[in-house]
Amino acid sequence: METLPEEIFEIICGKLETKSDLQNVMLVDRYSRFIIESSPCLMEKLPLFMTDEEIDEFGRDEKLIEPLMESRRKVTKVIVELRRESIMKYLGIFKKFGETIRILEIKNYAFDTTDQLRIILRYLSNLNKLKVSNVSFRKSENKILNSIVQIPKLSLRDFRHFESANS
Numbered sequence: 001m002e003t004l005p006e007e008i009f010e011i012i013c014g015k016l017e018t019k020s021d022l023q024n025v026m027l028v029d030r031y032s033r034f035i036i037e038s039s040p041c042l043m044e045k046l047p048l049f050m051t052d053e054e055i056d057e058f059g060r061d062e063k064l065i066e067p068l069m070e071s072r073r074k075v076t077k078v079i080v081e082l083r084r085e086s087i088m089k090y091l092g093i094f095k096k097f098g099e100t101i102r103i104l105e106i107k108n109y110a111f112d113t114t115d116q117l118r119i120i121l122r123y124l125s126n127l128n129k130l131k132v133s134n135v136s137f138r139k140s141e142n143k144i145l146n147s148i149v150q151i152p153k154l155s156l157r158d159f160r161h162f163e164s165a166n167s
Contacts, residue, residue: 010039019046037074040102047077047103048093052084077103088116091123098123105131113139133165 004012013036016022022045026033036042075097080087087109094101101124111117114137121127 006035009035010042013039013042016045022046040076043074043076044103047079047105048075048097050078050080050082050087050090050093052082074100076100077105079105079107080109081107082109087111087120091120094120094123099125102126103129103131106133106135108134110136110138113137129163131163133163135164 009032013022013025016025022036022042026036036046075093078093078097078101087106104120104124104127117137121130
């Protein structure tokens with residue numbers, strides 16, 4: 001594969017239809033993995049999903065989180081759809097991959113407070129797209145927590161793209 005120019009290899013990989021096809025190409029050799037992980041548009045096709053279904057399927061979160069925390073994978077897009085689990089349980093993932101995450105989608109989730117979202121966003125220094133749908137907040141912000149932990153204020157001006165679709 002190394003004889004193929006990076007740009008052409010990236011275009012070819014961009015034409016792959018399914019996520020599993022792209023994952024299989026990453027396993028071919030180091031060059032393939034490097035090109036795919038270096039391409040933001042290809043990495044968007046390989047998002048990290050946080051769902052209750054995946055957690056249950058793998059026998060709770062330990063089996064899902066531990067291998068991910070040990071991997072060298074670059075994560076550029078995260079899709080969160082949790083109904084039973086707390087997003088704060090996965091804070092370590094946001095800490096580890098925070099600099100590479102560019103897109104965050106949160107669907108059908110009820111935060112305890114706005115502070116939880118602000119804490120997560122604190123780690124996502126290069127986030128440029130936040131998409132929320134069916135997101136709610138159970139309580140107002142925690143004034144005591146704000147006085148102890150410095151949590152940045154939530155400002156939508158920092159995002160290039162912000163989408164909200166609450167039903």
